[in-house]
Amino acid sequence: MSDQPTAPASVPRPHQALTRPLPDLAAWTSHLRGMEIPVLASTAEQLEIWRANEDAADAHLLGEILNKDPLMTLKLLAHAASQRSSRLLTDAETVTAALVLLGITPFFKAFGPQPTVEDRLADRPDAMAGLQRVLHRAERAARFALGFAAHRADPDAEVIHSAALLHDFSEMLMWCEAPDLALEVLHRQQADSTLRSVAVQREVLHVELGDLEQTLMKAWRLPELLTHITDDKKGNDPQVRCVTLAVRLARHTSERWENPAVPDDLVEIGSLLNLSPAHTLKLVHELDGVI
Structure with a gap:
């Protein structure tokens, strides 16, 4: 038991969001x-x-x-x-x-x-909307990744599903903990689609979210396989590619399937799954519930 006094339950301490980036x-x-x-x-x-x-x-x-x-x-x-x-x-x-x-x-x-x-962001509908976009993207990415893994008959399909679901958790935490900074990243990317995400993250947050995610997973001692599969920098591993390509496809099709980046995604997915372009498109549409 801690000797530290606790605040009365009837007087919850309001959450203080970060408004400035931490140094490193x-x-x-x-x-x-x-x-x-x-x-x-x-x-x-x-x-x-x-x-x-x-x-x-x-x-x-x-x-x-x-x-x-x-x-x-x-x-x-x-x-x-x-x-x-x-x-x-x-x-x-x-x-x-x-x-x-x-x-x-x-x-x-x-x-x-x-x-x-919902309580944390009750007075920040803009941040709640940003978080919901990331959550929806994660759900779709997990569905794609599980489908790719099942097609490959991967015995770790369930872990691959979890890895895709968690792939962007550092961005989710940022929306909860530093909504102003998360919005700044979003607005800069919306203003200039040619900007690389990692460059914007480094400039606004002083850190790359992918690096932050890997460091947190190791600090929390999350399973080694899950941490490995979530690391985009291990891109030659087929399990990592299942997750990376699923996340990329979910990101590129978050608003519409006509995104010009989608054809390249489909080529890489087809190569991973040994499918023709037509069969790859059919599979991803089925996984996404597109008729």
């Missing part, structure tokens, strides 16, 4: 490691429903709920990594595996009523 990767890593990560309100509501009916909950049922929320997925995998015994030979690489590792009762004990992004 180490500072960002330290700050984001210490933040309380909010989750989607729909996730928080479902958890409370099942908390009241814990005996009927199981890992697969809860996994289906949590797998739809990248932020809750991140929290759970980080917590499971912190609880992993040195006697265990394998990491909990998926949400379901983490729930099995922890057990249902310990899970609910560790995760009480969750703070939500």
Whole structure:
């Protein structure tokens, strides 16, 4: 038990968003490691429903709920990594595996009523809209990546799904923790589509989000395979390419399929999956629910 006094529950401390960039990767890593990560309100509501009916909950049922929320997925995998015994030979690489590792009762004990992004950004509809775009993109990327992995009969398909879902979690955290800075990055990219994302990130945030993500995953001791598959710089690995190409396609088609970058994406996806251009387009449309 901590000896530190706690604030009365009736007087919650208002969240103070960052308005200026932190100086470097180490500072960002330290700050984001210490933040309380909010989750989607729909996730928080479902958890409370099942908390009241814990005996009927199981890992697969809860996994289906949590797998739809990248932020809750991140929290759970980080917590499971912190609880992993040195006697265990394998990491909990998926949400379901983490729930099995922890057990249902310990899970609910560790995760009480969750703070939500909707509350965090209640007075920032612009930031909420930005976060929702990233969340929607992550959901589509995860669907594409799982489809690519299944086509390749990859035994780690579920981990590849998780990697794509989490691929842009540092951007999600930025919308929650530093919405003004996240908006500045977005506005600069919208004003000049030729700007490279990493260049804008370095200028506005003093850090590349991909580097921040990798450093956080290692700091949280997330599973090695998951961390590896999420690293775009390991691009020659077919599993990494599944994720990278899925994320890229989801980004390029976030508004319309007529984006001029899409044909090149389809060529690379076809090469990975050994499919013709026509069959590649048919597959990605099916995965995205496009008729």
